[in-house]
Amino acid sequence: MITLISQFTTEAKGQRFSIYENQQFQPYEKAIYQPGARFHTSIRNYRVDELKQVVNLDSVLYDGMRIRHDKQSFIRRLFKGHALQWETNAYTIHVNPLFNIEPGKESIEGKSTFVNTRGLYIDGTIGKNIAFYTDFVENQASFPKYIDDYIRLRNVIPGQGRAKRQNYDPKSQVLDFSQATGYVSMDAGQHFNFQLGHGKNFIGDGYRSMLLSDVAYSYPYLKLTTNFGNVKYQMMWSSMTHLEREGSGDTRYPVKYAVIHYLDWNVGKRLSLGLFEAVTWADMDTLGQKRGFDWHYANPFIFFRPVEYSVGSPDNVSLGLNTKWIVAKWLTLYGQLVLDEFKADEMFSGNKWWANKQGFQIGLKTFDLFGIRNLRWQAEFNQARPYLYSYYQPIQNYGHYNQELAHPMGANFREFNTVMNYRYHRWNLRVQAVSAMYGNDTQDINYGHNIFLPNKDRPYDYGHEIGQGIKTRLTVGDISLSFMVNPRNNFNVSAGYRVRRESTDTQELDTKFLWFGIRTSLKNLYYDF
Numbered sequence: 001m002i003t004l005i006s007q008f009t010t011e012a013k014g015q016r017f018s019i020y021e022n023q024q025f026q027p028y029e030k031a032i033y034q035p036g037a038r039f040h041t042s043i044r045n046y047r048v049d050e051l052k053q054v055v056n057l058d059s060v061l062y063d064g065m066r067i068r069h070d071k072q073s074f075i076r077r078l079f080k081g082h083a084l085q086w087e088t089n090a091y092t093i094h095v096n097p098l099f100n101i102e103p104g105k106e107s108i109e110g111k112s113t114f115v116n117t118r119g120l121y122i123d124g125t126i127g128k129n130i131a132f133y134t135d136f137v138e139n140q141a142s143f144p145k146y147i148d149d150y151i152r153l154r155n156v157i158p159g160q161g162r163a164k165r166q167n168y169d170p171k172s173q174v175l176d177f178s179q180a181t182g183y184v185s186m187d188a189g190q191h192f193n194f195q196l197g198h199g200k201n202f203i204g205d206g207y208r209s210m211l212l213s214d215v216a217y218s219y220p221y222l223k224l225t226t227n228f229g230n231v232k233y234q235m236m237w238s239s240m241t242h243l244e245r246e247g248s249g250d251t252r253y254p255v256k257y258a259v260i261h262y263l264d265w266n267v268g269k270r271l272s273l274g275l276f277e278a279v280t281w282a283d284m285d286t287l288g289q290k291r292g293f294d295w296h297y298a299n300p301f302i303f304f305r306p307v308e309y310s311v312g313s314p315d316n317v318s319l320g321l322n323t324k325w326i327v328a329k330w331l332t333l334y335g336q337l338v339l340d341e342f343k344a345d346e347m348f349s350g351n352k353w354w355a356n357k358q359g360f361q362i363g364l365k366t367f368d369l370f371g372i373r374n375l376r377w378q379a380e381f382n383q384a385r386p387y388l389y390s391y392y393q394p395i396q397n398y399g400h401y402n403q404e405l406a407h408p409m410g411a412n413f414r415e416f417n418t419v420m421n422y423r424y425h426r427w428n429l430r431v432q433a434v435s436a437m438y439g440n441d442t443q444d445i446n447y448g449h450n451i452f453l454p455n456k457d458r459p460y461d462y463g464h465e466i467g468q469g470i471k472t473r474l475t476v477g478d479i480s481l482s483f484m485v486n487p488r489n490n491f492n493v494s495a496g497y498r499v500r501r502e503s504t505d506t507q508e509l510d511t512k513f514l515w516f517g518i519r520t521s522l523k524n525l526y527y528d529f
Helices: 057-061 074-079 145-154 304-311
Strands: 084-087 091-106 111-126 130-142 175-188 192-199 219-228 231-241 255-266 271-282 316-328 331-339 358-366 375-384 413-424 427-440 470-486 491-503 508-520
Touching: 111 508, 145 508
Parallel strands: none
Antiparallel strands: 084 091, 091 111, 091 508, 111 130, 130 175, 175 192, 192 219, 219 231, 231 255, 255 271, 271 316, 316 331, 331 358, 358 375, 375 413, 413 427, 427 470, 470 491, 491 508
């Protein structure tokens, strides 16, 4: 699959999209959260032509950095340019490496860890209306114990798909895995854009998203985006994988489909409102009949509930709201609400019905805090009631490849998350703290934390509270210091230290982890769980 992602060049051709997905390195974030910018910040990734309307891209990308201006010198390519590039009036092609050499040490377990990633990405344009991107990475890695436990439980690397153990030895702690993403993008007139791709998507203004995040593995999708002034409307049709074989042998993993609509409206210079709806359904129905893609959901301008009712559908529908208020140049408030079931009489009865499946997010982000230039601070609170995102058939839950499509903690949790980033020329300091409480499921009873368990196996119908089950507390502290070598592909040299504690009434799991990395940090990988 081929996908569009862009480089920041002086003249952006085609419909390039920002390559900077990593939340630590976002040079233009301050500019798009300014009063009057009217930027649709909740739909990521961002189009470069829209970014150029509110910010000088190269100016913020190389802010405070001394750059050599030799045309084709090795030093220029190392610190500023592309590794290889071809540019004409008819097309552009850029080729850059992707890598991560990251040794580490887990002090409590005494375990040596490492990540060895090699790959490349290619992006470019064809004419004025077509742009493309593709990447591929090959990895070998050995992770800290809590991540390795997660991998053994779910059979996936967080956000990076399945892996095989070295020499196919189940006891081995060395993993081998790879991933390819990409898409092609085409403009159809002034107001329409089509993308056909294999990758991830994100809806929201927070560090997490309760609607759609980039936590899970990549998936194939088709997106249609329309933009009419202050309104942007995105429709996405996608195919997901349920990582649990039915039967034995070489049978394929079951497939499900998801359709997502999101409308974002910039009400004025400071306020934005977004309406979200999603539906998922299995490729095979409960009687074993192949259903395939349901063309009732192909219409991009409908609400799913009436369609469900008209065809007698058992599909899983969720609704959501995203909002943002730019209070001042230095402060933005944001929030989300998601509803998986809604019955007013049950919600307000106080009986704590199991299907009162709601979640929300409230947060703030600041820029140049305390008058210190390039000091960003973000804090948010996320909460999900038991059984949110789950379904009576696990294949129809709001998940893909054994990971959640929204918040990585699934459901039945409360989380406070805060991140501080400070950039000074090429240096970047990042400090993060996470404090969470969730109710884990037991071996025999589904208390609503794991969205991949059937919610029909709940212990009772009423009296459900957040934290029920095995009450678990999680704290994570993380600090890292990076030196940016080349902002063009986020080539940086970094070192960091992570402290983690997960505890119940009967046991504790502590982690202290020191690491060093030489890497290109373009995409988000989440290990803060």
